[in-house]
Amino acid sequence: MQPLPAPPYQPPPGMPAIIHLDDSLIVLDKPAGLLSVLGRGPAHADSLASRVQMEFADARIVHRLDMATSGLLIMARGLEMERRLSIAFQQRQVEKRYIAVVAGRPGPDEGEIALPLITDWPNRPRQKVDFEAGKPSLTHYTLLSHDAGRDRSRVGLRPHTGRSHQLRVHMMAIGHPILGDELYGDADSRRAAERLLLHATELTLPHPLTGALLHLLSEPPF
Template identity: 60%
Template sequence: MRPEFPPYSPPPATGLPLVQIDEDYLVLDKPAGLLSVPGRGSDKADCLASRVQRAFPEALTVHRLDMETSGLIVMARNPEAHRGLSAHFEERRVFKRYLAVVAGNFNTSRGTVDLPLITDWPNRPLQKVDHETGKPSCTHFCVVSSGGASGTSRVELEPVTGRSHQLRVHMMAIAHPILGDKLYAPADWRLAAPRLLLHAERLAFPHPRTGSLCEFHSPAPF
């Protein structure tokens, strides 16, 4: 069944969550509940990109985070930087690491989820594992803590590919759905947190002009 969503209610605009201002790029710490780019309809015009462009009209979107996901995101400040950063993403020269709180305890400290994903078209925007038509999708995980009385674990997730909802579907597929996930988690775990407990905590990429390594860290707010 195609999911039904409540009306879009973005967090208040209380100032740009700027982490770094460079002549070629901006790094921001997107709050949970805010779209990265405008959605369909005038009611979804408020987003990180539009807020940033009010202060930096030249800012260009390079990549996105899910609305429910918080954390680090980079925008370009000129066409040359946009081409360079976009190429870094396409050629997998960008390091991204997320922190998530997931259901259940692990009996291993690290591993890899290698499951092909495709849009569940009748139920879009849901994604699903499909071994026949899915696109290759790979996520490395490292367990930070597990085995507590809460029955949850904290894990670091490193996506090799960048499919839509990849981390959420991969964790669900190995029976460790992310807490607060309204799309994929069973009801008990969906209601176990007031938001999706997924945060883009580390971002590193070569500078689009100089090639020097740019590294950023944002501690998870949960």
């Protein structure tokens, strides 16, 4: 299934909601449809990072969410905090949890998806499963509820690795694409939602200055 042509970039206006703010970091609630960082060309210059930097000049991006994904995103304040937070991500000290609505009902109700991923170069930005050249990728999923009438499920997702589009490709690969996914869904799952139903709902990490454990939450808007 080929992805649909990308629509014009029309991000939602305004400053993203600030969930946590101190002298070391900012945690924001990114809306769906807004790039984390600027994209290619002047038409894609508007992003979460550029909006935040207009108010907090020292803010620096340390990880990203797909444009279509909403939820919690961290920015460091200054070079040293960027370095510390980048190390925390590299050492997997940051635990991320997502909520998604997917087609069908995954079975069993809880499990792991270990499928290696690589960029599908002729079809960028798509990623694909590749057992020979792909990088190890691991996702844990938990069934939260199932709507039998519409044959869709709400699932909790916890990525143990941070590959591009990992959650989207993994759920598609086991036959349960995330609803509203224009890149990886089939025709029915694409039409089932007006946006990608994937939200970064929970972050747990050591504070880069104090080491105290931060636990941050954002309820999905779907």
